[in-house]
Amino acid sequence: MRRLLNARPHGGGGLLLGLLPILLLAIVYLAASGARHAENPRDRILPTPAAMAAAIQTMAFEADPRTGEIPLVADTTASLRRLAIGIGLATATTLVLGLSVGLLPYARTGLGPVITTISVIPPIAVLPILFIAFGLGETAKIVLIFVGITPVMVRDLAAHVSALPEEQLVKAQTLGANTWLVAIRVALPQALPRLIDALRLALCPAWVYLISAEAIAADVGLGYRIFLVRRYLAMDIILPYVAWITLLAVAMDLSLFLLSRSAFPWAYSARNR
Amino acid sequence: MGALTFRNVWVEYGDKVVLEKLDLKIEDKSFVSIVGPSGAGKSTFLRLALGQEAPTRGAIDLDGEPLRAEPGPDRGVVFQKYSVFPHMSTLQNVMFGAECQARFTGRLFGRRRREAREAAVAMLEHVGLGDALAVYPRELSGGMQQRLAIAQALITRPRILLLDEPFGALDPGVRLDMHDLILGLWREHGLTILMVTHDIKEAFKLGTRVLGIDKRRRDPQAPHRYGSTAVYDLPLDEKARKKPPPPDLAAAV
Numbered sequence: 001m002r003r004l005l006n007a008r009p010h011g012g013g014g015l016l017l018g019l020l021p022i023l024l025l026a027i028v029y030l031a032a033s034g035a036r037h038a039e040n041p042r043d044r045i046l047p048t049p050a051a052m053a054a055a056i057q058t059m060a061f062e063a064d065p066r067t068g069e070i071p072l073v074a075d076t077t078a079s080l081r082r083l084a085i086g087i088g089l090a091t092a093t094t095l096v097l098g099l100s101v102g103l104l105p106y107a108r109t110g111l112g113p114v115i116t117t118i119s120v121i122p123p124i125a126v127l128p129i130l131f132i133a134f135g136l137g138e139t140a141k142i143v144l145i146f147v148g149i150t151p152v153m154v155r156d157l158a159a160h161v162s163a164l165p166e167e168q169l170v171k172a173q174t175l176g177a178n179t180w181l182v183a184i185r186v187a188l189p190q191a192l193p194r195l196i197d198a199l200r201l202a203l204c205p206a207w208v209y210l211i212s213a214e215a216i217a218a219d220v221g222l223g224y225r226i227f228l229v230r231r232y233l234a235m236d237i238i239l240p241y242v243a244w245i246t247l248l249a250v251a252m253d254l255s256l257f258l259l260s261r262s263a264f265p266w267a268y269s270a271r272n273r
Numbered sequence: 274m275g276a277l278t279f280r281n282v283w284v285e286y287g288d289k290v291v292l293e294k295l296d297l298k299i300e301d302k303s304f305v306s307i308v309g310p311s312g313a314g315k316s317t318f319l320r321l322a323l324g325q326e327a328p329t330r331g332a333i334d335l336d337g338e339p340l341r342a343e344p345g346p347d348r349g350v351v352f353q354k355y356s357v358f359p360h361m362s363t364l365q366n367v368m369f370g371a372e373c374q375a376r377f378t379g380r381l382f383g384r385r386r387r388e389a390r391e392a393a394v395a396m397l398e399h400v401g402l403g404d405a406l407a408v409y410p411r412e413l414s415g416g417m418q419q420r421l422a423i424a425q426a427l428i429t430r431p432r433i434l435l436l437d438e439p440f441g442a443l444d445p446g447v448r449l450d451m452h453d454l455i456l457g458l459w460r461e462h463g464l465t466i467l468m469v470t471h472d473i474k475e476a477f478k479l480g481t482r483v484l485g486i487d488k489r490r491r492d493p494q495a496p497h498r499y500g501s502t503a504v505y506d507l508p509l510d511e512k513a514r515k516k517p518p519p520p521d522l523a524a525a526v
Binding site for chain 2: 165167168170171172173174175176177178180181184185186189190264265266267
């Protein structure tokens, strides 16, 4: 018999194997939910699929009579807007700071220590300061995402840029490139795939900071809604919301990956493509 | 006429002397092979010529002007590895030199771009990469990558071409092809070449002059107190190039 080490799943078998644990989890949930409802038909902790479908109907397809808006749409728009601005600012800052720190000895000496220091401060500990400084509005939430993910991304990108072989930088100079041209023609293109990787890894903390900020002070948003309905033990709303957040996060991650692969073919070996 | 002149050049790191009392005149259009044991300072010598490093004492002149301690377009270079840009196709790699004339955008447009492209294509065809214009370096073999690196370095017509063990990582057969290529380019373009190599046969086959860099004196108690210098300096004519290298030099390397 083949050693376990060398046995590989083939084609559709692999897909099935990947789906199996998910299917098992679903069955365990349905069984537990059924058992609880058999004992107490009004159980709220593990809602039945029917209850969740009803909640989805109310939240995602009917306008809230008080605000006139569909709650899920309003929450998603607000959350994604905060996330997009925060992540956008973080990415732009990372690009400028990461390239400078990675490429220029003066920037490395001058900015390295402060960036390292900021990156080890737990961002949630800074949240009260942000609320005091920027009020309870949008700014504090966006700044929290920005402060939370930027320092780590800058460190990652700077490390990547400074690890570029010195031969490349020398070669570019012997071909007539000045500092600026080395930055935009040699370092920047090679930094971009890494920037997207750093961004993909930063998505998870970004969501954490967004939902934390929304949980504490907001009047709309995915995190706000979850923490609002928690008071009524409304698991039938919370679970679909969590599933929706998961779906959004997976979609972002996947689209960033596909973007990187199509935009930077040289960074992926022929086999991976 | 001396293209590159070293006048009493010393390189010291703290109290460690790497190169001492280096007095050399590299003639225009010569092909100088530099050999020596590992750690003798061959690479430091090349870094000096490249401007990656400045001498602690002494002076280096290029065409009578003091050499700027910074790599520049008057000195082209081919390293053993990492010499080409992985994110550019072969054609883009060779066009990069011309594109650096656009100091701010790093891109050429219109007629100038067309001319740069034609020159790059011609150069690539010359080194045998005419069929691989749109390929990324990682898809090229080691020998083809070095061909690309040479084409890229030559497109800006450098005053001096510096080669740092350029063929060290190549298979023997490919190495012979590369010897023919570099000798051909050297004659056609009237280049001045400084080549560091580990391969003494290669040094004698290609060079018009062989420099052996090693320590002249040794202090067993403090080996770092004496630096290396040019202990052998053999000009080679056509006849000498055919003969095998002298045994004492071969033993030293």
